[in-house]
Amino acid sequence: MPFCRLPAWSSQPVPWFPSTAVADFPQAVMAFPHLQQPSFLLASLKADSVNKPFAQRCQDLVKVIEDFPAKELHAIFPWLVESIFGSLDGVLVGWNLRCLQGRVNPVEYSIAMEFLDPSGPMMKLVYKLQAEDYNFDFPVSCLPGPVKASIQENVLPDSPLYHNKVQFPPTGGIGLNLALNPFEYYMFFFALSLISQKPMPMSLHVRTSDCAYFILVDRYLSWFLPTEGSVPPPLSSSPGGSSPSPAPRTPAMPFASYGFHTSLLKRHISHQTSVNADPASHEIWRSETLLQVFVEMWLHHYSLEMYQKMQSPHAKESFTPTEEHVLVVRLLLKHLHAFANSLKPDQASPSTHSHATSPLEEFKRAAVPRFVQQKLYVFLQHCFGHWPLDASFRAVLEMWLSYLQPWRYAPEKQAQSSDAQPRSVSEKWAPFIQENLLMYTKLFVSFLNRALRTDLVSPKNALMVFRVAKVFAQPNLIEMIQKGEQLFLEPELIIPHRQHRHFTITSSFLSPWPPVVTDASFKVKSHVYSLEGQDCKYTPMFGPEVRTLVLRLAQLITQAKQTAKSISDQCVESPASRSFLSWLGFGTTDPNSCYPCNDLDEMGQDSVRKTDEYLEKALEYLRQIFRLSEAQLAQLTLALGNARDENGKQQLPDCIVGEEGLILTPLGRYQIINGLRRFEIEYQGDLELQPIRSYEITSLVRALFRLSSAINRRFAGQMAALCSRNDFLGSFCRYHLTEPALSNRHLLSPVGRRQVTSPARGPRLSLRFLGSYRTLLLLLMAFFVASLFCIGPLSCSLLLVLGYLLYAIAMTLLTERGKLHQL
Numbered sequence: 001m002p003f004c005r006l007p008a009w010s011s012q013p014v015p016w017f018p019s020t021a022v023a024d025f026p027q028a029v030m031a032f033p034h035l036q037q038p039s040f041l042l043a044s045l046k047a048d049s050v051n052k053p054f055a056q057r058c059q060d061l062v063k064v065i066e067d068f069p070a071k072e073l074h075a076i077f078p079w080l081v082e083s084i085f086g087s088l089d090g091v092l093v094g095w096n097l098r099c100l101q102g103r104v105n106p107v108e109y110s111i112a113m114e115f116l117d118p119s120g121p122m123m124k125l126v127y128k129l130q131a132e133d134y135n136f137d138f139p140v141s142c143l144p145g146p147v148k149a150s151i152q153e154n155v156l157p158d159s160p161l162y163h164n165k166v167q168f169p170p171t172g173g174i175g176l177n178l179a180l181n182p183f184e185y186y187m188f189f190f191a192l193s194l195i196s197q198k199p200m201p202m203s204l205h206v207r208t209s210d211c212a213y214f215i216l217v218d219r220y221l222s223w224f225l226p227t228e229g230s231v232p233p234p235l236s237s238s239p240g241g242s243s244p245s246p247a248p249r250t251p252a253m254p255f256a257s258y259g260f261h262t263s264l265l266k267r268h269i270s271h272q273t274s275v276n277a278d279p280a281s282h283e284i285w286r287s288e289t290l291l292q293v294f295v296e297m298w299l300h301h302y303s304l305e306m307y308q309k310m311q312s313p314h315a316k317e318s319f320t321p322t323e324e325h326v327l328v329v330r331l332l333l334k335h336l337h338a339f340a341n342s343l344k345p346d347q348a349s350p351s352t353h354s355h356a357t358s359p360l361e362e363f364k365r366a367a368v369p370r371f372v373q374q375k376l377y378v379f380l381q382h383c384f385g386h387w388p389l390d391a392s393f394r395a396v397l398e399m400w401l402s403y404l405q406p407w408r409y410a411p412e413k414q415a416q417s418s419d420a421q422p423r424s425v426s427e428k429w430a431p432f433i434q435e436n437l438l439m440y441t442k443l444f445v446s447f448l449n450r451a452l453r454t455d456l457v458s459p460k461n462a463l464m465v466f467r468v469a470k471v472f473a474q475p476n477l478i479e480m481i482q483k484g485e486q487l488f489l490e491p492e493l494i495i496p497h498r499q500h501r502h503f504t505i506t507s508s509f510l511s512p513w514p515p516v517v518t519d520a521s522f523k524v525k526s527h528v529y530s531l532e533g534q535d536c537k538y539t540p541m542f543g544p545e546v547r548t549l550v551l552r553l554a555q556l557i558t559q560a561k562q563t564a565k566s567i568s569d570q571c572v573e574s575p576a577s578r579s580f581l582s583w584l585g586f587g588t589t590d591p592n593s594c595y596p597c598n599d600l601d602e603m604g605q606d607s608v609r610k611t612d613e614y615l616e617k618a619l620e621y622l623r624q625i626f627r628l629s630e631a632q633l634a635q636l637t638l639a640l641g642n643a644r645d646e647n648g649k650q651q652l653p654d655c656i657v658g659e660e661g662l663i664l665t666p667l668g669r670y671q672i673i674n675g676l677r678r679f680e681i682e683y684q685g686d687l688e689l690q691p692i693r694s695y696e697i698t699s700l701v702r703a704l705f706r707l708s709s710a711i712n713r714r715f716a717g718q719m720a721a722l723c724s725r726n727d728f729l730g731s732f733c734r735y736h737l738t739e740p741a742l743s744n745r746h747l748l749s750p751v752g753r754r755q756v757t758s759p760a761r762g763p764r765l766s767l768r769f770l771g772s773y774r775t776l777l778l779l780l781m782a783f784f785v786a787s788l789f790c791i792g793p794l795s796c797s798l799l800l801v802l803g804y805l806l807y808a809i810a811m812t813l814l815t816e817r818g819k820l821h822q823l
Contacts, residue, residue, distance in 0.1 A: 041068070042076050049083060058111050065125045070132040077129060078136055081186055084116070085193035088142040093197060097213040098324065099206055112212055118223035119232075122186075127234040129182040136185040137167065140176040142192065144296065145319060146303035151176060159300075161292040184289055190216075191297035199322050208327045217328055221335040224290045225367075227342040227411075230360055231287055284359050291336075291371055298329050299375040302382050304531070321383065323395045329379075330399035336372060337402075337409035340364050369435060376403065377438060377531055384446040389453055391460035397447075401471050404440060406432055424475035433477075434484040434524050438531055441481065441541040444472065448549045452670060456560035457567065459607045462614040465557070469621035478625055485540050487521040488528055542626070550626050554633065556670065557615045557622075564611045653677040688766060701771035712764040723763040728812070735812045737763035 045064070048057050061080070065073065086094035095112055102109040116122050140151050150157045151166060165178045180188060194213065200206055208214050224231055301319040343364050383396045402408075407429055433440060447468055454461045472478065528538065539545055623633060653668035654677075664672070671677040688705060692698050712719070722733040769775055779800075786796035 041072050042079060045076055046079070054108055055111055058115050061115070062121045065121050065128070070128050070134070073125060074129060074132070074134050077125065077134075077182065078185070080122075080125075081189045084122070085189045086197050088139070088189075088192060088196050090196050090198050094193070095212075096197075097193070097216065098197065098211055099200060100212040101206065101210045102212075103210065109212055113215065116216055118219055123234070126182045126186050130234075134182060135179040136182065137177040138180050138185060138188055140166070140178060142196070143178075144301045146300060146306075147296065149303075159292060159296055161289070161296055183286060184293065187290055187293040188297070190220075191293050194298065194328055195319075195321075195325060200324070208324050214328060214331065217331060218335070220290060221332065221339075224287045225335060225339040227338050230358075231284055234286075284363055287360070287363060291367060294332055295371050295375055298325065298332070299372070299379045302378045304374060304378055320386075321379075323392050326383070326395040326399050330395070330402050333372070333376070333399065333403050334409055336368055337406040338411075340368050341406060341410040373436065373439075373527075374531060380439075380443055381446070384443060384450060389450065391458070391464075393450070394460065394464055397464050397467065400439075400443060401467065404436075404471065422470075422474050425477045425480065427476070427480070430480045430483065431520075431523075433480045434487060434520060435527050437481070437484040437488060437524055437527060440472075441485065442539070444468070444541060445539060445546055445549070448546070448553060451553055452549065452556065452666070453673075455673075456556055456615065457564050457611060459610045459614065462560070462611045462618070465553075466614040466618040466621075469618040469625070473621035473624050482542060484524055485542070487524045488538065489540070490521045547626060550622055550628070551632070552667065554619060554622055554628065555667075557619050558633075559671075561612055561615050564608050567608075652679060688764075688768065695773050696768075696771050697773065697776075701768055704767040704771050708765050708767045716762065716764075719763045719765070731816050732808065732812050733763070735808065735815055737765060 041064070045061075048060060052060070064076075082092065082094065084094050085097070086092045097112065097116075100109055100112060114120055140148055143151070147157050147159075147162070151162070156162065156166075161184075162178065165180065167177045167179050169175060169177070226232075301321075343361060380396070380400055383393075387393045387396055407425060451461075451465050456462055456465065528536065532538070619633070622628065623630075652662070653671045654665045655662040655668050656665060657663070668677075672679075688708075692701050719733070719737050723730060723737055725733075782800060783793060783796055786792075786799070791799070
């Protein structure tokens with residue numbers, strides 16, 4: 001398997017110092033004060049990055065980090081971070097962690113993972129600089145689009161990650177910068193390297209979960225967002241061992257603001273204020289920063305304001321996530337669920353809040369609703385609306401389903417029952433479902449609209465429909481979703497004093513409001529209105545509109561099952577023999593008479609079995625979710641069974657009759673796209689001018705057309721006179737020199753109806769049939785068979801002409817008799 005190698009890995013070490021000096025490089029520099037300039041250290045490391053192999057460079061970096069003071073390390077830190085993660089413009093790939101795999105390059109992989117581990121040398125460097133209160137400039141132009149636009153418009157973003165960090169350029173300076181502490185700077189580069197680097201080539205079949213970057217994300221999440229115990233303190237590079245956790249100058253955010261914004265007013269960027277947090281929160285400032293950086297860099301690429309205005313996060317927001325990006329986000333969501341659900345039962349309920357609650361416990365409660373929910377919703381809406389209609393959408397689908405099922409990552413997992421029945425979703429998850437209602441309902445409707453436009457005959461697409469139906473069919477889940485919708489649709493008048501309780505939350509919001517149902521209703525409404533706006537039009541998941549979509553999907557599932565069986569039957573015949581028979585004229589030459597190729601052509605009968613199994617179970621799950629009766633499903637099956645005539649051919653696609661003729665419905669368009677039904681198309685123009693077919697010789701057809709045109713121009717009068725006779729000779733000439741009248745054809749297009757009155761063409765000779773491979777092959781076979789009976793070419797030609805004359809006389813008599821019967 002090819003591998004994206006580091007530029008320096010393939011280079012051989014070139015002696016830059018003597019071999020003894022290389023080993024004692026840090027000591028030598030420390031021994032000479034004039035060599036202790038930061039510029040010299042940086043230049044030396046840059047030279048080593050070219051001249052030394054990767055393993056040796058990492059060993060030297062470890063010694064430099066241990067032996068040099070923070071003052072010298074401060075100068076090399078930005079260069080070192082960029083050399084590892086690549087440049088923000090994607091030109092430099094750095095160590096290319098997204099392609100580095102242990103089974104392909106085990107030595108480089110183990111060295112890189114040890115160096116970048118949360119307890120490794122690189123993180124020790126970060127903490128060493130953090131203790132000295134150093135800052136590093138990060139360009140605003142490299143931030144996600146909505147954040148960059150907000151800062152450039154002098155509006156402070158909502159995320160506290162940017163508060164008190166925006167630095168205005170000096171007089172004559174170019175661009176805005178963020179002043180980041182070493183930990184923030186490191187994590188900004190690490191997170192952005194996922195999306196700033198160029199996508200991996202399609203020729204590289206790299207499994208994302210095996211790459212160093214993916215595994216590092218998992219390690220950082222497990223270290224800084226622990227599900228058990230507390231966040232480990234940073235390790236000092238000094239021999240004394242652990243040191244106190246170096247806190248940033250301004251902590252990320254006050255804990256009092258967890259869960260809700262203190263104001264919806266946009267703050268001007270010049271009004272940045274320092275945040276005075278509880279000193280106890282210093283122990284988890286790294287956890288806060290890590291989560292905020294990951295969410296901002298990976299999810300905040302589409303603004304909520306643009307989404308609410310257009311009800312679709314497109315236009316002016318051109319960021320396109322990759323499948324690798326989505327897989328990493330899914331890893332983040334799964335770990336966040338495990339992190340949030342690791343609270344002890346007596347700490348999980350908001351009613352148990354007390355001043356004794358530790359900052360880490362408070363952070364676990366607020367992690368998902370405060371930091372993730374809004375940006376993830378807009379991100380998913382964009383993916384559902386813009387992702388290609390192919391099997392790669394599976395990554396987005398699984399990310400969505402992982403978020404919808406936090407109970408899968410809870411520590412108190414129930415054992416699977418012996419009868420293999422899906423376990424019921426506990427009532428304890430009702431608050432989560434209600435406060436994420438749109439994630440369940442609106443995104444489900446978006447998925448229905450996608451499913452109605454995909455080829456469900458494909459096993460991969462059928463599997464996606466099955467996965468969604470199976471998740472939503474879990475016992476008690478639908479009941480809790482319905483309860484959430486009822487709370488949202490609850491009239492405002494039922495909630496006391498609601499007119500005084502706006503969405504600009506004050507510090508008194510967390511005070512209890514009886515009864516409980518009222519509080520739950522308010523939380524659901526807050527969730528929906530904050531994401532969709534106060535004037536949103538909510539479509540109930542169990543309303544008539546969505547039910548209509550589900551019935552259409554059920555109909556398409558039934559159609560897809562029948563189509564899969566038809567494709568399977570057609571694939572039994574050998575493609576080579578089928579094309580050979582068509583070439584000889586004994587089979588169909590119509591390219592529209594067979595189904596388009598899809599996954600079934602590649603995988604055969606096993607795919608048909610899988611597709612049928614997925615669709616059958618998906619249909620059963622949909623019946624359970626929306627309480628569809630057996631009679632309704634039977635009607636769908638019966639309607640599809642009647643869609644074929646006695647010859648087994650399909651009828652026309654689903655249409656309605658308009659003023660200009662037949663108009664395709666959305667179902668009809670789906671049927672045509674996926675090869676379920678088709679129109680019987682035939683050529684309606686001049687038969688002599690129809691496109692040259694694949695079974696014709698191009699040059700011969702054109703030569704014969706020029707010859708017949710010359711004959712028709714030369715003898716037009718004589719042919720017209722012969723065809724106007726009323727005797728047998730006239731009938732014989734009309735049979736050969738005229739084509740069927742245009743009015744006798746089946747005109748399927750509304751445009752064709754306007755051509756009915758076009759003048760009929762006069763009699764003419766057509767020699768095009770001689771340009772067909774089939775005709776020439778039959779003539780050659782006839783001459784070959786005649787030669788076997790000692791019949792010469794001239795005699796064979798005379799026999800062929802005589803035989804055709806007898807055939808033509810018989811057809812002329814039959815044609816004239818048919819016309820007499822019609823009269």
